[in-house]
Amino acid sequence: MKERLQELQQEAIVKIESANDLKELNDVRVAYLGKKGPITEVLRGMGKLSAEERPVMGALANEVREAIASSLEAKQALLEEAEVERKLASETIDVTLPGRPVKVGNHHPLTAVIEEIEDLFLRMGYCIAEGPEVEKDYYNFEALNLPKGHPARDMQDSFYITEEILLRTHTSPVQARTMEKNQGKGPIKIICPGKVYRRDNDDATHSHQFTQIEGLVIDENIRMSDLKGTLEVFAKKMFGEEREIRLRPSFFPFTEPSVEVDVSCHKCGGHGCNVCKGTGWIEILGAGMVHPNVLEMAGYDSKKYQGFAFGMGPERIAMLKYGVDDIRHFYTNDVRFLQQFKRA
Ligand code: FA5
Numbered sequence: 154m155k156e157r158l159q160e161l162q163q164e165a166i167v168k169i170e171s172a173n174d175l176k177e178l179n180d181v182r183v184a185y186l187g188k189k190g191p192i193t194e195v196l197r198g199m200g201k202l203s204a205e206e207r208p209v210m211g212a213l214a215n216e217v218r219e220a221i222a223s224s225l226e227a228k229q230a231l232l233e234e235a236e237v238e239r240k241l242a243s244e245t246i247d248v249t250l251p252g253r254p255v256k257v258g259n260h261h262p263l264t265a266v267i268e269e270i271e272d273l274f275l276r277m278g279y280c281i282a283e284g285p286e287v288e289k290d291y292y293n294f295e296a297l298n299l300p301k302g303h304p305a306r307d308m309q310d311s312f313y314i315t316e317e318i319l320l321r322t323h324t325s326p327v328q329a330r331t332m333e334k335n336q337g338k339g340p341i342k343i344i345c346p347g348k349v350y351r352r353d354n355d356d357a358t359h360s361h362q363f364t365q366i367e368g369l370v371i372d373e374n375i376r377m378s379d380l381k382g383t384l385e386v387f388a389k390k391m392f393g394e395e396r397e398i399r400l401r402p403s404f405f406p407f408t409e410p411s412v413e414v415d416v417s418c419h420k421c422g423g424h425g426c427n428v429c430k431g432t433g434w435i436e437i438l439g440a441g442m443v444h445p446n447v448l449e450m451a452g453y454d455s456k457k458y459q460g461f462a463f464g465m466g467p468e469r470i471a472m473l474k475y476g477v478d479d480i481r482h483f484y485t486n487d488v489r490f491l492q493q494f495k496r497a
Contacts, residue, residue: 154195154202154210161191162217169221169228178232182225192218262494263364263483266471267346270366273390274344277383279368282343284327286350290317292326296333297407298446305406310352320350324367325407328443328462329451332371337452340372341460346467357479364467371443371453371460377410380440380461388416388437391470395422399434408441408462419473428476435473438465 165185172178184190196214199207260268271281284292290301299306309322327345335341345367353359370379381400388398396419400412415436418429425431440463445455468480475494477483482490 154198155213157195158192158210158213158217161185161195162220165221166224169224172228172232175229175232175236178225178228185221186218186225192221259492259495261483261491262471262475262477263467265494266467266474267364267366270387270391270465270467270470271344271346273387274368277386279342279344282327282331282345283347284321284324284330284345286321286348287314288319288321288326290319292329293319293321293323296329296447296450297325298444298450299406303406305404312350312352321347322351323349323464324365325462325464327367328369328407329447331369332448332451332453335371335451335453337454337458340370342370342372344368355481357481358469358472360468360480360484362484363480366465366467368440368463369443369460370462371448371458373457373459375442375459375461377442377461380442380463383461384414384438384440384463388414392416392419392474397423400440403439403441405439405441407444407447409444411439411441414438414440414463416473420476428473437470437473438463440464 165181168181168184169178172181185192187193192214196211199210202210275281293311294303294306295301311322312320314320324345324347327343327347331341331343331345347364348362349365350362353361355361368383370383381398385398388396397417399415399417401415403411403413405411413436415434417423418426418433418435420426420428421433423429423433425433429435440461443460443462448455448458448460468483471477471483472480
């Protein structure tokens, strides 16, 4: 038994020495020190030994185990060190390689223009109001003086979901909702940005889904001159201090009188060019004094309160401001286009 134990020790040490990696070393550990290993096997035969021999053999078996264990430990340390060295050699970093460029994103031009418009009106004391894009026919049309069957509904070809529900065609329903919420009392000064939908054919200046920003001011003694002054400030801040505006008579069922607002062409200064189609003016929005019927329907006393409202399309404003020739560029998300609008 003594010889067998010494033989096993030598055998194990040879195998430990020749192990090439941690896995092989572990296999040796399991083979020699495991419960089913040869040392355990030898110890099982101890029962046949005399009482004097037994402790001697037990001590020898422990020595053999410890010798194998410590040589396993030493080899493991060597192999681990070799593994670290191998990794370091294979993962050498070439610090002279050029770095990978980091792509920095920026605001979508439309978002940037909407935020610019919002900031401008917030500084003039307006609040931002929002409303649902899936809207009731009542708020989109009826509460805005457009009863069912009114011919002016054809001005905004609509996506209906049911007879009473549609995708809003403009942001004006937010005015109706806000006035109704105020229960006919007190002033209102809001702008309402948001998405709107129309069954328009997509072309260079039309999209079936686009954005609008509505403005609404309600108070006592509000006049057309307040509307004009507000829009003049807006045009100068948006397109340059030397810009002028002009109001042309128009028609919207929810405003009376109604106007289309033009701004003098920023490219030619009003002399006429390809941007303004030779007229010197560019149309930017629709506006007017809130129709008394709209005020009354929302519970406001139209003798006491007056108001003005306007609605603009930020896509068209962005097109004018940045000289974009096709509205579809805003929706096709070509990074070559989007990257040109880095904020200062
Ligand atoms: C309206 O939608 C009115 N609600 C605006 C208004 C509000 C008038 C309050 C008076 C008082 P209009 O249909 O003209 O008006 O649309 C307003 C703006 O939306 C237009 O000047 C234009 O800039 C933009 N617009 C209209 N249709 C499209 C379209 N298909 N694609 C992109 N922009 C559009």
